[in-house]
Amino acid sequence: MLDEAMEGLRSAFDTATKRTADAIGNSRSYVERAKLRSKLNEAYRMLGMAEYEAAVNGVSSMEQINGLIGRITDLRNAMSEVNRSMQRVHGFYCPKCGRESTAGDIYCPACGAKLPE
Numbered sequence: 001m002l003d004e005a006m007e008g009l010r011s012a013f014d015t016a017t018k019r020t021a022d023a024i025g026n027s028r029s030y031v032e033r034a035k036l037r038s039k040l041n042e043a044y045r046m047l048g049m050a051e052y053e054a055a056v057n058g059v060s061s062m063e064q065i066n067g068l069i070g071r072i073t074d075l076r077n078a079m080s081e082v083n084r085s086m087q088r089v090h091g092f093y094c095p096k097c098g099r100e101s102t103a104g105d106i107y108c109p110a111c112g113a114k115l116p117e
């Protein structure tokens, strides 16, 4: 009887520990993803500027543009990798309210925010 109670307590503790670990892992992934998104936005901005310069001045640096496209592709791949690992380890979580959702949901069932792909 006592053993059963202890076992129940232990499994509740394990679940709580796992939840905490998941929450920490998840917040790290969110930080990582936010960093990647900001780098990606910067690369898109620079690509836009390079294209603009090319259109206005008629001078285009294919080397610069190709370099930026390569960088954007790398960043997008890194972003997909973070998204995949978050989904693999933690299931699907809403970036706005943190509510877990099921695979294939487009909008959060709790707050209605658009979920990451």
Ligand SMILES: [Zn+2]
Residues within 6 Å of the ligand: 094, 095, 096, 097, 098, 099, 108, 109, 110, 111, 112, 113
């Ligand atoms: Zn939500």
